Amino acid sequence: MGPLAILVCFSCPILVLGLLAFLNKTLRKPILRQREFNARGIRGPPYKFLFGNAREIQKMKTAAAAKPMSNLSHEIRTRLEPHLATWTEAYGKNFVFWMGPEPILVVTEPELVKVVGNNAEKVYQKLEAEGYIKKLFGDGLVTSRGEKWAKMRKLVNHAFQGDSLKSMVPAMVASTEVMLQRWEDHGGEEIEVFEEFSLFTAEVISRTAFGSSYFQGKLVFDGLAKLLQLATKHALNIQIPGLSLTCSKVYKPKDEIEAEKLEQQIRDVIIAMVTKREEMVTNGDLDSCGSDFLGLLVKARYEDDESKRISVDNVVDECKTFYLAGHETCDILLTWAMLLLSIHTDWQEEARKEVMTHFGNKTPDADGIMKLKTMTMIINETLRLYPPAFEMMRKVDKEVQLGKFRVPANTNIIISYLSLHHDPKIWGEDVHHFKPDRFSQGLAKATNNVQSVHIPFGMGARICAGYNFAPILTKIALSMILQRYAFTLSPAYVHSPIYAFTIRPQFGVQVIFQAL
Numbered sequence: 085m086g087p088l089a090i091l092v093c094f095s096c097p098i099l100v101l102g103l104l105a106f107l108n109k110t111l112r113k114p115i116l117r118q119r120e121f122n123a124r125g126i127r128g129p130p131y132k133f134l135f136g137n138a139r140e141i142q143k144m145k146t147a148a149a150a151k152p153m154s155n156l157s158h159e160i161r162t163r164l165e166p167h168l169a170t171w172t173e174a175y176g177k178n179f180v181f182w183m184g185p186e187p188i189l190v191v192t193e194p195e196l197v198k199v200v201g202n203n204a205e206k207v208y209q210k211l212e213a214e215g216y217i218k219k220l221f222g223d224g225l226v227t228s229r230g231e232k233w234a235k236m237r238k239l240v241n242h243a244f245q246g247d248s249l250k251s252m253v254p255a256m257v258a259s260t261e262v263m264l265q266r267w268e269d270h271g272g273e274e275i276e277v278f279e280e281f282s283l284f285t286a287e288v289i290s291r292t293a294f295g296s297s298y299f300q301g302k303l304v305f306d307g308l309a310k311l312l313q314l315a316t317k318h319a320l321n322i323q324i325p326g327l328s329l330t331c332s333k334v335y336k337p338k339d340e341i342e343a344e345k346l347e348q349q350i351r352d353v354i355i356a357m358v359t360k361r362e363e364m365v366t367n368g369d370l371d372s373c374g375s376d377f378l379g380l381l382v383k384a385r386y387e388d389d390e391s392k393r394i395s396v397d398n399v400v401d402e403c404k405t406f407y408l409a410g411h412e413t414c415d416i417l418l419t420w421a422m423l424l425l426s427i428h429t430d431w432q433e434e435a436r437k438e439v440m441t442h443f444g445n446k447t448p449d450a451d452g453i454m455k456l457k458t459m460t461m462i463i464n465e466t467l468r469l470y471p472p473a474f475e476m477m478r479k480v481d482k483e484v485q486l487g488k489f490r491v492p493a494n495t496n497i498i499i500s501y502l503s504l505h506h507d508p509k510i511w512g513e514d515v516h517h518f519k520p521d522r523f524s525q526g527l528a529k530a531t532n533n534v535q536s537v538h539i540p541f542g543m544g545a546r547i548c549a550g551y552n553f554a555p556i557l558t559k560i561a562l563s564m565i566l567q568r569y570a571f572t573l574s575p576a577y578v579h580s581p582i583y584a585f586t587i588r589p590q591f592g593v594q595v596i597f598q599a600l
C-alpha cells in the first residue's frame with residue numbers, strides 16, 4: 085500500500101467522524117432542542133440549518149431600514165427590531181428563535197421580566213463575553229460575573245453614588261460651560277448636537293472619573309469608538325461549531341487584526357495613566373493618588389486585604405468599561421431629549437420655566453437639580469421612547485422554571501427594552517406619542533406598580549452603575565442650555581434611528597438655536 089493510500093485510509097474515518105459531529109451540532113441537536121421547547125409550550129420560528137434565523141433577521145432588518153420613516157414618528161420598534169415585532173405577533177410575548185444552532189428565548193411578559201432581572205447573579209447570569217465584545221469591555225463590570233463582579237461593583241457603587249456623585253457636579257457644570265462657550269464661538273444658529281454631546285460626555289467622564297481632560301483620554305475614546313464600529317459590523321456573525329475555531333487558527337481576518345491592535349493601543353494608554361497616578365503617591369500615602377474612580381482603582385491595587393486587591397488587568401478593563409459605558413449612553417440620552425424638546429416646544433417652555441424658578445440665571449447646584457420634577461418626567465419619557473441601551477441578555481446554565489415555562493439548560497435569554505417601552509397594552513394607544521405627563525405622579529404610578537415595564541437602566545443587582553450619574557448630568561446640561569437658548573428642529577434633520585450597540589440618530593440631530 086502506497087503512502088497516499090495509507091493517508092486516505094486513515095483520514096477517511098476521521099473526516100466521517102468530523103462530519104457526523106458537525107451534523108450533530110448543527111442539525112440533530114437544534115432540532116431535538118426545538119421539539120423540547122415546543123413540548124414545553126415555547127414556540128417560535130423554525131430552526132434553519134447552520135444559520136438558524138440569522139439570515140431572516142438580517143433580511144427583515146435591511147428591508148425595514150430601506151423604508152423611509154414617516155414624519156418624525158417615534159414608532160421605531162418595527163424598524164429596529166422587525167424580527168421581534170413579527171414573531172411576537174405570531175408566537176406571543178415569549179418565544180424562541182435561533183442564532184446559528186443556539187436558541188434565544190425572548191421574554192417580554194412583565195412578570196417574567198421581573199424574575200429574570202431580579203435574579204441576575206444567581207440564576208439568570210450574564211453571558212460570557214467573546215470576540216469583539218471581549219476586546220471592548222475586557223472582563224470589566226459590564227461583562228464579569230460572580231465574585232469578581234461583586235468585588236468591583238462594591239468599589240464602583242462607592243465612586244458613583246451619594247457624596248462622591250455630588251462632588252462631581254462642579255466638573256459637570258464646568259464641562260457644560262466649555263460646550264456652551266463653543267456654541268457661542270460657533271456664531272451660527274444651527275448646530276449638530278449629537279457630535280457636540282459626544283464630545284461633552286467624553287469631557288465629563290474624563291474629568292469626573294479619571295481626573296483628566298478629554299484630550300488626555302482622546303486616544304482611549306478614539307480606539308474604543310473604532311472597536312465599537314467593528315463590534316457592530318460583526319454583531320450578527322454566527323459561530324459555526326468546529327469551523328469557526330479551525331478557521332480562526334489558520335486565518336485571521338483583517339478586522340480581527342485591527343481589533344487586536346486597537347486593544348493593545350488602548351491598554352498602553354491606560355497603563356501610562358495608571359503609572360502617572362502611582363507616581364503621585366507620596367510617602368506611601370495611597371490617598372494622595374486621588375479620590376476619583378481612577379484613584380480608587382489604583383488604591384485597590386495595593387490593598388492589604390488580598391480579597392479586596394485587584395490586578396492591573398482589572399484596572400485596565402474597568403477603565404475601558406467606564407470610558408465606554410459612561411460616554412456612549414449619556415450623549416445619546418441628551419441628543420434624543422434635545423430632539424424631542426425642539427419638536428415639542430410647549431414642553432421646552434415648561435422645562436425652562438422650572439429651571440428659571442429654581443436657578444434663575446445662576447449655575448445649577450446639586451440640591452436644586454434633585455428638585456426638577458418636569459425635567460425628570462421629560463427624561464423618563466425620552467428613555468421610554470428612545471432607550472439608548474436596547475436589550476438585556478442573560479443565560480441559564482441549568483434547567484429553570486420561569487413562570488409557567490420550564491426553560492431548558494443552556495438557553496440564552498433576551499429582554500428587549502423597546503418591546504416593553506413601546507407596548508400599547510402597557511402604555512395605551514398613545515404609546516408612540518411624547519407625553520411626559522405620564523410620569524407626573526412618579527414612575528410607580530405611570531407603570532401601574534409594574535416597574536419592569538420601564539427599565540432603561542436595566543434592573544436588579546446588575547442595574548446600570550451610572551443610573552444616578554446619567555440623569556444628574558442630563559439635567560445639568562439641559563438646564564444650562566434652557567437658560568441660554570430657545571431651540572427648534574432644523575429642516576435639515578432626517579429622522580433615521582439606527583442600532584449601533586445603542587439606538588442613535590444615523591445622521592445626527594440638527595437644531596436651530598436662538599439666544600435668549
Ligand code: HEM
Pocket residue numbers: 225226227237244405406409410411413414417471472473475476477539540541542543545546547548549550551553554
Ligand atoms: C442614559 C445613560 C445610560 C443608560 C441608558 C445605561 C443603560 C444601562 C443598562 C441597561 C445596563 C444594564 C445592562 C444589563 O443588565 O445587561 C447598564 C449597565 C452598566 N452601566 Fe449604564 N447606562 C447609562 C449610563 C451609564 C454611565 C454614565 C455609566 C458610568 C459612569 C454606566 C456604567 C454602566 C456599568 C458599569 C454597567 C454594568 C453594571 C453591572 O453589571 O454591575 N452607564 N447600563
